[in-house]
Amino acid sequence: xIEQENTKVVTIRHPLGLHLRKSRxxxxxxxxxxxxxxxxxxxxSTSPVDVKSILQLMQLQARSGHKLQLNAAGPxxxxxxxxxxxxxxxxxxxAS
Amino acid sequence: MRETFSGLPASPGIGIGLPHVIRxxxxxxxTIAAQEPPSTEQNSPExxxxxxxxxxxxxxxxxxxxxxxxxxxxxxxxxDIFSSQRLILHDSTLLEAVRSAIHEQAMDxxxxxxxxxxxMEAVFQCMEDEYFxxxxxxxxxxxxxxxxxxQNPASTKADQSAFGIIEPDTIVIAxxxxxxxxxxxxxxxxxxxxxxxxAPTAHVAILARTLEIPLMCALxxxxxxxxxxxxxxxxxxxxxxxxxxxxxxxxxxxxxSRIYLSQQKAAAAQDAHLPALTIDGHYIPICAxxxxxxxxxxxxxxGADGIGLLRTEFLYLGSTTPPPADQQQQTLTDIAELxxxxxxxxxxxxxxxxxxxxxxxxxxxxPLPQHMxxxxxxxxxxxxxxxxxxxxxxxxxxxxxxxxxxxxxxQREVEEANPFLGLRGLRLLLHQxxxxxxxxxxxxxxxxxxxFRLRLMVPMVTTLNELRTIRTxxxxxxxxxxxxxxxEPEIQLGVLVEVPALALMxxxxxxxxxxxxxxxxxxxxxxxxxxxxxxxxxxxxxxxxPSLLQLIRQTCRAGHKAGIxxxxxxxxxxDPTATPLLIGLGVTELSAxxxxxxxxxxAVRHCDxxxxxxxxxxALHCTSSEAVRKLLTTTQVMQQxxxxxxxxxxxxxxxxDSESLR
Numbered sequence: 001x002i003e004q005e006n007t008k009v010v011t012i013r014h015p016l017g018l019h020l021r022k023s024r025x026x027x028x029x030x031x032x033x034x035x036x037x038x039x040x041x042x043x044x045s046t047s048p049v050d051v052k053s054i055l056q057l058m059q060l061q062a063r064s065g066h067k068l069q070l071n072a073a074g075p076x077x078x079x080x081x082x083x084x085x086x087x088x089x090x091x092x093x094x095a096s
Numbered sequence: 097m098r099e100t101f102s103g104l105p106a107s108p109g110i111g112i113g114l115p116h117v118i119r120x121x122x123x124x125x126x127t128i129a130a131q132e133p134p135s136t137e138q139n140s141p142e143x144x145x146x147x148x149x150x151x152x153x154x155x156x157x158x159x160x161x162x163x164x165x166x167x168x169x170x171x172x173x174x175x176d177i178f179s180s181q182r183l184i185l186h187d188s189t190l191l192e193a194v195r196s197a198i199h200e201q202a203m204d205x206x207x208x209x210x211x212x213x214x215x216m217e218a219v220f221q222c223m224e225d226e227y228f229x230x231x232x233x234x235x236x237x238x239x240x241x242x243x244x245x246x247q248n249p250a251s252t253k254a255d256q257s258a259f260g261i262i263e264p265d266t267i268v269i270a271x272x273x274x275x276x277x278x279x280x281x282x283x284x285x286x287x288x289x290x291x292x293x294x295a296p297t298a299h300v301a302i303l304a305r306t307l308e309i310p311l312m313c314a315l316x317x318x319x320x321x322x323x324x325x326x327x328x329x330x331x332x333x334x335x336x337x338x339x340x341x342x343x344x345x346x347x348x349x350x351x352x353s354r355i356y357l358s359q360q361k362a363a364a365a366q367d368a369h370l371p372a373l374t375i376d377g378h379y380i381p382i383c384a385x386x387x388x389x390x391x392x393x394x395x396x397x398x399g400a401d402g403i404g405l406l407r408t409e410f411l412y413l414g415s416t417t418p419p420p421a422d423q424q425q426q427t428l429t430d431i432a433e434l435x436x437x438x439x440x441x442x443x444x445x446x447x448x449x450x451x452x453x454x455x456x457x458x459x460x461x462x463p464l465p466q467h468m469x470x471x472x473x474x475x476x477x478x479x480x481x482x483x484x485x486x487x488x489x490x491x492x493x494x495x496x497x498x499x500x501x502x503x504x505x506x507q508r509e510v511e512e513a514n515p516f517l518g519l520r521g522l523r524l525l526l527h528q529x530x531x532x533x534x535x536x537x538x539x540x541x542x543x544x545x546x547x548f549r550l551r552l553m554v555p556m557v558t559t560l561n562e563l564r565t566i567r568t569x570x571x572x573x574x575x576x577x578x579x580x581x582x583x584e585p586e587i588q589l590g591v592l593v594e595v596p597a598l599a600l601m602x603x604x605x606x607x608x609x610x611x612x613x614x615x616x617x618x619x620x621x622x623x624x625x626x627x628x629x630x631x632x633x634x635x636x637x638x639x640x641x642p643s644l645l646q647l648i649r650q651t652c653r654a655g656h657k658a659g660i661x662x663x664x665x666x667x668x669x670x671d672p673t674a675t676p677l678l679i680g681l682g683v684t685e686l687s688a689x690x691x692x693x694x695x696x697x698x699a700v701r702h703c704d705x706x707x708x709x710x711x712x713x714x715a716l717h718c719t720s721s722e723a724v725r726k727l728l729t730t731t732q733v734m735q736q737x738x739x740x741x742x743x744x745x746x747x748x749x750x751x752x753d754s755e756s757l758r
Contacts, residue, residue, distance in 0.1 A: 064416060
């Protein structure tokens with residue numbers, strides 16, 4: 001398998017930001033991929049944290065409108081980023 | 097021997113069953129020593145660390161099973177919280193930190209877990225964003241679950257947690273319970289709960305009401321010993337009684353009572369769409385507090401006579417820029433149309449069912465015109481004020497945001513140390529006039545679009561000057577907007593009385609507004625200086641405290657003098673047992689949560705204005721909220737709406753008092 005490394009910037013759309021339930025969905029999605037995935041909150045200039053850890057994810061304090069930079073390295077980096085971007089940017093108040 | 101204990105009613109209903117006593121501190125740290133002998137000294141540090149790690153993993157797995165059980169047995173909303181906690185439990189950061197503390201710093205499993213929680217708490221509590229900072233609670237909760245398992249490995253079955261086996265038909269009697277402990281109890285088996293500690297306003301009581309578990313609190317602690325010896329117990333959550341070793345007559349009485357209660361509920365639902373008139377014919381509109389268009393529908397399904405409080409914050413959520421006036425107006429017009437349609441149909445006596453989708457039914461004798469006739473006879477002044485409609489069709493509250501309720505697009509200039517005493521409600525709007533301007537435009541355009549009769553409610557007003565400023569601004573917007581229309585919209589301007597200063601100035605405020613609405617939730621917090629979200633002081637924040645009753649009466653008197661309506665839109669308006677008191681204090685309308693409307697209406701129907709006033713007088717002479725709550729158990733509403741309590745000794749109030757209320 002080819003090792004890839006990809007980066008993408010997303011904007012949080014959910015009115016509550018990256019709240020607990022939303023973070024949970026992100027972690028569960030991230031854990032379906034083998035790649036190492038980190039994320040940093042550009043709007044707060046945080047350092048990168050592990051997307052697969054809810055405790056680290058919540059330390060981003062990401063609110064609606066914040067820009068996050070995702071970085072994935074591994075065999076399924078692109079797929080992981082695509083799935084996560086969709087989730088980060090979704091604004092479904094019932095599902096997440 | 098038959099014994100009764102009086103406390104405070106906290107969640108309505110009656111439970112009959114086997115008493116099960118839960119003692120405080122069943123999980124004692126000492127039990128580890130007994131069950132888990134400390135590792136022997138000849139073990140190498142590595143072996144010892146590995147043993148501790150295994151012990152941690154074992155406790156971790158048990159905590160996981162416990163959470164899984166909670167998720168399976170909870171409603172979706174609460175299950176969500178637990179499933180997030182489960183993710184924290186499995187977080188790689190947590191596992192790695194604990195493993196390293198055990199292996200590299202030679203801590204035992206409990207110390208390692210505590211160390212990690214303390215570290216995480218420190219990180220989260222320092223966060224500037226309050227939402228994320230407050231998630232420290234979830235981390236603590238998860239850590240405590242692991243520690244509880246480490247210290248008490250005997251409790252292997254998650255559903256029994258630390259409380260022993262809860263048999264079917266159990267009455268749980270405990271010193272105190274946290275909301276998650278109440279939640280962890282097997283719901284199908286628990287018939288009722290009685291607590292020594294706790295208050296009707298505590299979180300555990302709110303949860304009990306949501307789960308429909310009868311609950312009484314403020315029980316004498318001697319009841320724990322007595323209950324241990326008893327074979328059978330009855331909790332009356334309506335009057336706040338615990339009955340041990342009931343006689344066969346008691347049992348028959350309370351079984352009948354239980355049936356009576358469910359019949360009352362069904363009857364209330366059936367009459368929900370009829371107006372609520374007191375015995376002596378006064379019409380009390382029961383309106384709804386809502387958050388958006390879906391809740392407006394729900395409100396009318398539950399028989400609301402109008403919308404007493406439309407919170408407009410939902411218009412702002414989800415946008416990163418302030419929504420323009422036109423966008424707000426579209427949503428508000430949709431809501432206003434919906435309200436108008438429902439209330440028009442109701443006024444014509446056409447809707448017997450659940451909404452506009454249903455065709456009018458012909459088989460009912462149409463009792464509505466008769467009621468409305470009675471209303472005209474007995475309460476001409478009110479019906480005149482209502483202008484032929486069933487109630488105020490729609491009351492729109494201006495944006496009520498602030499440090500405690502932040503909005504995405506609002507950059508806070510300074511971090512407020514005290515958001516509840518800071519820039520919130522009208523203060524924020526006056527500080528950001530473009531926000532206020534857009535919302536006033538949206539409201540005025542909505543009123544013109546129908547045309548609809550609207551009420552505009554201003555939150556967090558403190559001074560008369562603020563009120564005059566907003567009135568001037570509204571007038572300016574009305575003039576500029578109606579120039580094109582050629583007509584002036586019908587908008588009533590009123591204030592949400594929630595700052596004590598405004599209630600104290602009610603005599604000066606009332607002549608300058610078209611209506612008053614008392615926001616008892618915030619008013620209570622401000623008067624009693626207690627945050628109801630803080631469990632350490634929540635029991636102080638009781639809206640039935642006599643000090644609040646004084647302020648409500650003062651506000652009502654000012655409103656009556658000015659000839660305007662006075663509504664209550666706090667939590668207390670949803671409590672049918674408080675209805676006679678509020679009416680007696682002079683409140684002319686109530687605005688409740690939609691599901692509470694049928695029973696509140698039913699409560700009104702058992703009220704007699706003169707008796708309610710006597711009740712209010714007595715309550716004003718009480719010296720504590722407990723005394724007021726006791727007094728409320730003696731009202732006509734309690735006698736009629738809730739089953740008779742003849743089998744139990746009456747609550748200790750003076751015979752004269754109880755006589756006048758019957």
